[in-house]
């Protein structure tokens with residue numbers, strides 16, 4: 001670990017924070033609140049460790065924003081980027097031209113993706129890729145002579161991006177409340193979140209019931225109206241919601257029975273996160289399209305895309321698809337993604353997840369369920385969550401405003417130099433895939449300390465009370 005303990009090559013932290021507050025608008029942030037407090041300034045990183053402007057070393061339990069799969073500080077990616085910038089920093093792929101990095105990356109992805117997912121439409125991000133998907137599946141059905149099939153079914157509390165299209169696909173109520181979302185012909189069914197919504201049902205019954213909402217929606221809307229169903233194999237930003245085991249087989253049965261396309265949003269689950277290249281492989285899903293981004297380049301460059309099956313690509317290819325981004329298949333981003341995939345393969349990163357890191361973390365994470373403030377503890381590969389509860393037997397929420405306990409726990413975690421996030425009153429982690437057992441021990445020690453301190457604070461504030 002080479003992260004410096006003192007940082008001298010920038011303005012003092014308070015000045016950086018003041019400039020940040022004055023000029024930098026942060027995503028998903030109450031700007032005024034942050035300005036009063038001052039953002040934490042991250043200055044460097046190596047492996048799973050971040051360094052801030054005050055010289056703290058912070059264990060990044062979130063791999064940045066679920067993306068730095070191979071960890072920080074891999075200079076090979078910087079070298080490849082510099083070489084590609086000198087050779088061909090940019091060219092487009094719109095007007096009957098192409099270039100070597102995009103060709104090589106598309107070929108590589110076609111080989112890695114399961115089944116007949118053999119064609120790649122590149123984008124700059126997951127949001128852009130899901131916008132591509134909306135237009136692609138609707139165009140597919142138009143070209144097939146079925147233009148009425150335009151409705152895309154998604155799920156409440158799903159996250160598919162922040163653009164107008166992808167934000168509409170997502171099922172985040174606070175997002176729909178701003179800016180006129182959703183666009184027409186997006187339909188949301190309930191999520192398979194047994195802890196919060198399972199009521200008296202067993203997880204298995206609940207998984208089936210929630211999957212059958214897809215069938216009900218198709219029948220109510222009419223099979224001739226439905227174009228596609230989109231879902232994350234494991235809901236990430238929604239709180240690492242792992243569906244009961246009965247859920248996905250039933251969803252697959254329904255998608256097979258009715259003529260609708262299945263889009264697996266692999267932006268978080270892809271590239272090793274669940275212990276396979278794709279979450280669809282872990283959960284036995286056979287999608288027609290997969291959305292990719294994040295781990296594709298381990299976040300070293302912004303790049304995303306849609307991996308598309310032979311049938312959809314053939315139909316779309318029968319005409320002109322009037323869609324694309326300036327940076328679709330950007331040569332530098334593509335070259336960096338290729339190098340990232342090479343490292344993952346040559347160094348056996350997915351084998352490390354499957355055989356070492358995920359089983360070790362799973363064992364330690366399950367022990368958290370014994371903590372007096374923790375209800376269920378869920379994990380798939382290296383994405384994990386715990387539900388906070390003042391009364392786990394009844395799966396009760398806190399009487400306080402939703403997210404209060406989660407926020408306090410997150411603050412205690414940050415104070416203990418661990419990035420562990422909260423989504424409402426669920427705590428989540430998704431560390432870099434290269435995390436070692438020793439580092440997992442440190443993560444767990446800090447997580448437990450954060451939980452203990454947070455519980456004391458929550459009790460002090462009189463908030464350790466179940467909602468009635």
Ligand code: PXG
Pocket residue numbers: 065124125126127128130159160161162232236237265266267268291293294304
């Ligand atoms: N699909 C999924 C499943 C995602 O998680 C996107 C699409 C959009 O990707 P871009 O590259 O456009 O951001 C995402 C992004 C959070 C959080 O709070 C999660 C994401 C983005 C921002 C915040 O966990 N995921």
